Amino acid sequence: MQSAAAAGGVMCLPSVRPLWAATSLPNVKFPSAPRERIAIASYPFRDFVAGRNDSEGSGKIEMKDFPAHMAEKLNIKKIEPWSEHFRSLEPRYLGQIRAGVKAAGGAIVNVAVDGEHSPYAADKAERDAAVAFSKQWVDAAVLLGAPGIRTNVPKAKDSEPDVDRAAESFSRVAEYAATKNIVVNMENDNPVSEDPFFIVKVIEKVKSPWLHALPDFGNSVAAKPAEYAYDGIKQMFSHAYGICHVKEIVSDEKGQTLRVDMAKTFGILREATYKGYCSMEFDSPGDPYKGTAELIETTLKYLT
16 A cells, blocks of 8 residues: 555655764854844735735735835844745746845845645655655745745645654755755644644654744644643744744634733743744734734843
8 A cells, every 4th residue: 555655665764864963054143133033924914915826017015025115114124935925936036036135134034835735645746746845945045045944734635644754754855955054944833734742743753953843922822722832832942943933913713812922932932042033923813014013012022
C-alpha cells in the first residue's frame, strides 16, 4: 500500500543525518529598539492591498508601495507580506518590490506563505508538491531580501496530521533553505493541522537550526481552552527565532469574541528571551488601520 510505503520511507528521515552540524547557523541581526522590532503584516489589509487576482489599475495598493504606505500611516517601515499579495514570482516583479521596500527605508522581515498541498499527506506526490512549493518561496525570499518564510501546513485529504511524514517534508525544505540562508517558520494557524504541540514535535524531530516556530498570540486562544492555548504558545516560543504574530482580539468558530492575555503572552515572550520581530496581525472585524495602531501601542508598552 502507498501509505505503508510512505511509513517505511520515514525510517530514513533526513533529520537523523548529521547534516546540520556541517551547516552554518542563521545569523539575522535583530534590532533592540522596541519600535524597530515591530513589523506589519499585509494580511489584515487584504481589502486594500492588490492580490494576485486583482487587475492592474484596481485602485488597491501594490505590494511595492505597501512599506511606504505603512510608514506614512503607522510610522512602521518593516513589513510581512502575504503570498496572496504577490502578482507573480518573476525575478523582475520581486525586484520591484524589493526596490520599493528599500526606497521606503524599510525591510521585509518574513514572507507569510499559504499553499494548498499538505506536507504530511499519505500520498507522496502530494508531499513532494508541498516541498516544491515551499522551495519556490525560499527562492523568492532570497530575491526579496527577506530572512525567512512562514510556510503553512494544510490539512491532508487522505490522512490525519502525521509527525513523521511532516518531518520528512520539512527536513527537505530546511535543507534547501539552509543553502539559501533562509529560515523556515511554522505557525500555529489551523487548529487541526497546525496545532502548536504538533508543530513542536515536527521541529524537534527535524532538529534543524533553519526550521523554527512562528508563535501566533491569538490563533490557539481562539481554538483551544485557555490552559492548552497558553501552554502551546509557550512551547512555540521555546522554538521561535525571528518572527511572531501579535493579536489581541480574536473570534472563535462560534463567532464569540475572545481577548488574548497580552501581559501573560508577552511574559512568555520575555521568558523565552525572544529577540526577533513582532508582526502586527490585526484579524478582527473593524478598521485594520485603527486596530493595527492599537496593537503597535500595546506592543511598544510591553517591549519597552
